[in-house]
Amino acid sequence: xxxxxxxxxxxxxxxxxxxxxxxxxxxxxxxxxxxxxxxxxxxxxxxxxxxxxxxxxxxxxxxxxxxxxxxxxxxxxxxxxxxxxxxxxxxxxxxxxxxxxxxxxxxxxxxxxxxxxxxxxxxxxxxxxxxxxxxxxxxxxxxxxxxxxxxxxxxxxxxxxxxxxxxxxxxxxxxxxxxxxxxxxxxxxxxxxxxxxxxxxxxxxxxxxxxxxxxxxxxxxxxxxxxxxxxxxxxxxxxxxxxxxxxxxxxxxxxxxxxxxxxxxxxxxxxxxxxxxxxxxxxxxxxxxxxxxxxxxxxxxxxxxxxxxxxxxxxxxxxxxxxxxxxxxx
Amino acid sequence: xxxxxxxxxxxxxxxxxxxxxxxxxxxxxxxxxxxxxxxxxxxxxxxxxxxxxxxxxxxxxxxxxxxxxxxxxxxxxxxxxxxxxxxxxxxxxxxxxxxxxxxxxxxxxxxxxxxxxxxxxxxxxxxxxxxxxxxxxxxxxxxxxxxxxxxxxxxxxxxxxxxxxxxxxxxxxxxxxxxxxxxxxxxxxxxxxxxxxxxxxxxxxxxxxxxxxxxxxxxxxxxxxxxxxxxxxxxxxxxxxxxxxxxxxxxxxxxxxxxxxxxxxxxxxxxxxxxxxxxxxxxxxxxxxxxxxxxxxxxxxxxxxxxxxxxxxxxxxxxxxx
Numbered sequence: 001x002x003x004x005x006x007x008x009x010x011x012x013x014x015x016x017x018x019x020x021x022x023x024x025x026x027x028x029x030x031x032x033x034x035x036x037x038x039x040x041x042x043x044x045x046x047x048x049x050x051x052x053x054x055x056x057x058x059x060x061x062x063x064x065x066x067x068x069x070x071x072x073x074x075x076x077x078x079x080x081x082x083x084x085x086x087x088x089x090x091x092x093x094x095x096x097x098x099x100x101x102x103x104x105x106x107x108x109x110x111x112x113x114x115x116x117x118x119x120x121x122x123x124x125x126x127x128x129x130x131x132x133x134x135x136x137x138x139x140x141x142x143x144x145x146x147x148x149x150x151x152x153x154x155x156x157x158x159x160x161x162x163x164x165x166x167x168x169x170x171x172x173x174x175x176x177x178x179x180x181x182x183x184x185x186x187x188x189x190x191x192x193x194x195x196x197x198x199x200x201x202x203x204x205x206x207x208x209x210x211x212x213x214x215x216x217x218x219x220x221x222x223x224x225x226x227x228x229x230x231x232x233x234x235x236x237x238x239x240x241x242x243x244x245x246x247x248x249x250x251x252x253x254x255x256x257x258x259x260x261x262x263x264x265x266x267x268x269x270x271x272x273x274x275x276x277x278x279x280x281x282x283x284x285x286x287x288x289x290x291x292x293x294x295x296x297x298x299x300x301x302x303x304x305x306x307x308x309x310x311x312x313x314x315x316x317x318x319x320x321x322x323x324x325x326x327x328x329x330x
Numbered sequence: 331x332x333x334x335x336x337x338x339x340x341x342x343x344x345x346x347x348x349x350x351x352x353x354x355x356x357x358x359x360x361x362x363x364x365x366x367x368x369x370x371x372x373x374x375x376x377x378x379x380x381x382x383x384x385x386x387x388x389x390x391x392x393x394x395x396x397x398x399x400x401x402x403x404x405x406x407x408x409x410x411x412x413x414x415x416x417x418x419x420x421x422x423x424x425x426x427x428x429x430x431x432x433x434x435x436x437x438x439x440x441x442x443x444x445x446x447x448x449x450x451x452x453x454x455x456x457x458x459x460x461x462x463x464x465x466x467x468x469x470x471x472x473x474x475x476x477x478x479x480x481x482x483x484x485x486x487x488x489x490x491x492x493x494x495x496x497x498x499x500x501x502x503x504x505x506x507x508x509x510x511x512x513x514x515x516x517x518x519x520x521x522x523x524x525x526x527x528x529x530x531x532x533x534x535x536x537x538x539x540x541x542x543x544x545x546x547x548x549x550x551x552x553x554x555x556x557x558x559x560x561x562x563x564x565x566x567x568x569x570x571x572x573x574x575x576x577x578x579x580x581x582x583x584x585x586x587x588x589x590x591x592x593x594x595x596x597x598x599x600x601x602x603x604x605x606x607x608x609x610x611x612x613x614x615x616x617x618x619x620x621x622x623x624x625x626x627x628x629x630x631x632x633x634x635x636x637x638x639x640x641x642x643x644x645x646x647x648x649x650x651x652x
Binding site: 065067113117118119120122123124126127128129130131132133134135136137138142241250253254257263264293295296297298299300301302303305306309310313 | 462464466471595626628630631633637641
């Protein structure tokens, strides 16, 4: 009972146990799931979601939500792809600058609307989700950027590896996660995000510039979505105006909430989010092996979001109970 | 501004500052703009016919308006439409008699509304995230049921939008009737006033003896029922059902409510506003189609409209709140 309680309260441990149990269960049915090769498949599924999840985590901690990241990913990837297409001789790492810059600008636009016009993030980003997707069609003239236009150096980032046969983009995404960890644990602004999310009324009274912090989380979320955009081009080798990034926001939100980031703001951890992403990756990798058709993926993401919400609620009530020694006030 | 000065403000000025006035003016403006693009535009039959394409969303938007006034939001109705329609189509294609299949579709919608309501009201979870989750879940389940195929519906079921009653397509008439009914409920009944009160201050409403939970639950269930009816009507209009039926419809529904001056933080808004906004949206998007704008450009315009309309509504309310 005590162990169970620790697991419930230390969310990271709980998710880790869930990952292990899930992998063992799948391994019993299909032994080939417990192999290095399937680890490779899982790891290749997650880098984009991991990067998007870091940004979404910050936004959720600050008590907002960003639905537009899928479209930001699409638009950044499209602009970068068009740069490669029309200026083939350009130095290819400039693509990173363009993708991240585009993402930052689009994220800042969300942030300005939320901060200075005092609009709810959910409606703003529902609007920009469609606005940015529409812009992607307009700038690309609804044409796909095909494989031959994406520089082979960029594509090889998803195939060649510095060590252990693990491709570059996985190291990059883990690096982003490490940076985010340092940022939220050890920088003043990082702590301010948590303070603002825990109590948006008290934080400004303690001298925290709420507008600046809000703008920052949206800009970071956009920047990371932009980075995910160029990595999409690297991973898949093409950019399509309608598919690229479509539904990305739901995968990311599912991963983040299962990683224990509270939807009421103010709490969440990088480790939990990383584990949440991994769990989602394991599920996604196990489905085809178990013969479950890919059409069930979206339903599973939805179910995962709802289950994570329920777990989040019961954890919060456990916490209140252990603090007050009483039941939850109705 | 003192209370006395507020009291002498003339009625026309109060009317002028209402967001519905803005919607109405925009509607007139859009009519002029669109008729300048094409002389055929002022043909009333053409506008009515175009409206049948959005009538299903517009019906759900009416109920959504009440949900938003009550201080909650539901982003799942478009997915609900798809899942109810898929269940209905799957049931009738596997040999279940039509009336029962229709019943299955409608019941599914009610159950989906109940699930949203249970999570939001009984479990006290924020409706925003809950309905993002069910938005994904319901659409995903529709995909599980229908796969990537489209399911045909019987010939006699097809084309409810082509029924002409009193010179008006049936679905448009249904939308008008629903607007009238819900407008009366919201504007003249105790139930309607209670919805406004809950949206303005839920705690105060509870202390005033209003059964907030029951009212909110009934609105979520109504939302589910309206969505499933809309799903079946769409199935009838399209003649076949795929899992992506009504994809992205939540944008249009929220947009109709917002353009009609419903206050996103709850407590304000009218059915009349949403009614006008639905027409505005149809005129605007038909106008864009007549002007040969790509659907992608229209998507952009809808996104911008949504943001502009909430900024404008917030501005109007902040001016009149004194």
